[in-house]
Amino acid sequence: MHGTPYIVSDVMTHTVTAVGRQAAFKDVVRLMQDRKVSALPVLAGDGRVVGVVSEADLLPKEEFRDSDPDRYTQLRRLSDLAKAGALTAEELMTSPALTTRPDATLAQAARTMARARVKRLPVVDAQGVLKGIVSRSDLLKVFLRDDEEIAEEIRREVVAHLLPTPASAVRVEVCDGVVTLAGRVRDTSLVPVAARLVRAVEGVVDVRFTPAG
Numbered sequence: 001m002h003g004t005p006y007i008v009s010d011v012m013t014h015t016v017t018a019v020g021r022q023a024a025f026k027d028v029v030r031l032m033q034d035r036k037v038s039a040l041p042v043l044a045g046d047g048r049v050v051g052v053v054s055e056a057d058l059l060p061k062e063e064f065r066d067s068d069p070d071r072y073t074q075l076r077r078l079s080d081l082a083k084a085g086a087l088t089a090e091e092l093m094t095s096p097a098l099t100t101r102p103d104a105t106l107a108q109a110a111r112t113m114a115r116a117r118v119k120r121l122p123v124v125d126a127q128g129v130l131k132g133i134v135s136r137s138d139l140l141k142v143f144l145r146d147d148e149e150i151a152e153e154i155r156r157e158v159v160a161h162l163l164p165t166p167a168s169a170v171r172v173e174v175c176d177g178v179v180t181l182a183g184r185v186r187d188t189s190l191v192p193v194a195a196r197l198v199r200a201v202e203g204v205v206d207v208r209f210t211p212a213g
Helices: 025-035 055-063 071-076 078-084 106-116 136-144 147-162 190-199
Strands: 039-043 049-054 120-124 130-135 170-175 178-183 206-211
Touching: 025 039, 025 055, 039 130, 049 055, 049 120, 055 078, 106 120, 106 136, 130 136, 147 170, 147 178, 147 190, 178 190, 190 206
Parallel strands: 178 206
Antiparallel strands: 039 049, 120 130, 170 178
16 A cells, blocks of 8 residues: 555455345344354345445344333334344345445545444445445554655655755654654744644654754
């Protein structure tokens, strides 16, 4: 993976376990257990993602298995009660599916996951056809980048373009993802701009400035 910003296709899993609309309840559970996943995309016949079945969609069947919910519960949890009686993936799934595109940035995918409180997103093309899946752990892979690789990108993409010449007057050091910029900057108004640009480099944990002595 090289360049900034990284995109979803850089980190996504390309081989995805999915089910069709008519997949039976037990088959869905069995597939999740066998593949050790907590959610499965549901596909139409042409490969388009039409929904997602998660563990949360399956639990109502067990929750309401031996209970007789009162009227308040029935009104408040109509969707869960419907899923308790579901027999197929189509009846279980959450639809429309929350998805992302292969060319979405990792920041965009992370915001989508955070706002929806989901652990993974199906990755689809412009026609909605499944191309992969991206998880929270996939998005964190950028923090495994080599320190020197990060430093070189900052020298090339930030220091060389933003800070006054000679660029060599500003040293870039990276340790465990924490960036230190050391040296003298003539125009101090550029410091917060440089900090923002450095933080945008994938894999950066934090940025610090050390003025020249």
